[in-house]
Amino acid sequence: MTMADQVLGLTVQEAIGGGPTATISLNCDFVSSAEPGDLIEGAAEVTRITRSIVFVQGRLACGDRLILSAAGLWKRLDPRYSGTDHPIGDSADGSSDQAGPP
Numbered sequence: 001m002t003m004a005d006q007v008l009g010l011t012v013q014e015a016i017g018g019g020p021t022a023t024i025s026l027n028c029d030f031v032s033s034a035e036p037g038d039l040i041e042g043a044a045e046v047t048r049i050t051r052s053i054v055f056v057q058g059r060l061a062c063g064d065r066l067i068l069s070a071a072g073l074w075k076r077l078d079p080r081y082s083g084t085d086h087p088i089g090d091s092a093d094g095s096s097d098q099a100g101p102p
Contacts, residue, residue: 004070007042015046020077
């Protein structure tokens, strides 16, 4: 399931041009098994994009053999609150959590 989350999540990132997202739902159906050493490949496609939610479905396969099918929802997060667009020590609202000069 971790690999499905990665494959679908990267597909979402590519479809929306980057930015913070979070998996809010991931449904996986195991169809067949794989053996240690098998090459597992993933593919996914976005089926719908709204202002705040991205719908995606995908599959993991070993050659022509379907291993897992998956469908999920990803939440598009506001970058102001993701913790990535402001310097360390500053809060998302622009105020500093550090003391000023002495």
